[in-house]
Amino acid sequence: MAVYEKKKEKLAAKIATLKKRIEKDTDELNKAQAEYSELCFMEIKAKENCDEKQLADTLVKEHNLIQLLRDKGFSDEQIIALANGADGSAESNPVSEKHGNDHRNPYVVSEELEGQMSFADN
16 A cells, blocks of 8 residues: 555645646746737837827727627628728628628619619709
8 A cells, every 4th residue: 555655645746746837837828928918019009109098999999890790790701801991792792691681882883773873854
């Protein structure tokens, strides 16, 4: 039975050492992640030439807009296409699978209808 006790003591010491190392590494990881996030925030702030409050407000507004578009049935690919200037063509047809709503701009006149439009003579 003494053999088991020695092995258990060794393993208990190893476990304690590993737990301390994990705790230390976790603290270092958290600090590094916080510093990385802060640097990213400062980089965006410098790029956009604004203060922290303006940047935070802009990020919140953009997040809310993206969430609104998702709630209306837009996919992430469609949102990215809109952000990149997509014109609502067949490649990025923003029809909601969830609600079946067509989210294209109702004021855009298609080429097909443009030739058929006429104004009544006065």
